[in-house]
Amino acid sequence: MSTLRLPATLCGIVIGLSGMTACARPTDSAQAAARTFVDRFFVELDQRGALALTEGVAHAKVEEEVRLLGDEPPSTRDERPRVYYRQLAADTQDDGMAFRFRLTVVVVGDAPVEPEVMIRVRQRGGEWRVSNYEVLPPRAAPPAA
Numbered sequence: 265m266s267t268l269r270l271p272a273t274l275c276g277i278v279i280g281l282s283g284m285t286a287c288a289r290p291t292d293s294a295q296a297a298a299r300t301f302v303d304r305f306f307v308e309l310d311q312r313g314a315l316a317l318t319e320g321v322a323h324a325k326v327e328e329e330v331r332l333l334g335d336e337p338p339s340t341r342d343e344r345p346r347v348y349y350r351q352l353a354a355d356t357q358d359d360g361m362a363f364r365f366r367l368t369v370v371v372v373g374d375a376p377v378e379p380e381v382m383i384r385v386r387q388r389g390g391e392w393r394v395s396n397y398e399v400l401p402p403r404a405a406p407p408a409a
Contacts, residue, residue, distance in 0.1 A: 290317060297342045297392035298363040298383040306367055319393040331376035346370040377402035
């Protein structure tokens with residue numbers, strides 16, 4: 265087995281960059297909170313992880329989903345749909361911000377669907393939290409070219 269040797273300066277840069285990302289919290293900005301929620305809840309299907317990012321109505325919704333899942337083991341990576349997303353809009357509101365994302369959900373053997381998701385975030389105690397979210401009805405994705 266061979267080992268990869270990196271120049272000392274490159275090692276320092278890699279360590280520095282990884283340290284910067286490790287120190288950033290997912291609730292440091294409104295956009296980071298919204299994106300981290302989408303990653304955990306929709307992409308990774310980690311409802312318990314998403315719960316830690318929520319408050320208010322969003323907390324109640326995710327808590328109910330966690331309750332309904334119970335002790336159900338998480339599906340394997342091969343069984344899960346692949347979910348991709350892109351941000352469509354960001355709007356300032358009286359008490360926070362609202363983000364709109366388009367998800368593309370790909371299940372083997374089915375046509376992709378593209379629901380839109382509205383994520384509302386508020387700042388509390390120096391951290392941004394998801395206060396509500398809504399999944400809008402999906403539309404069929406255009407056929408792949």
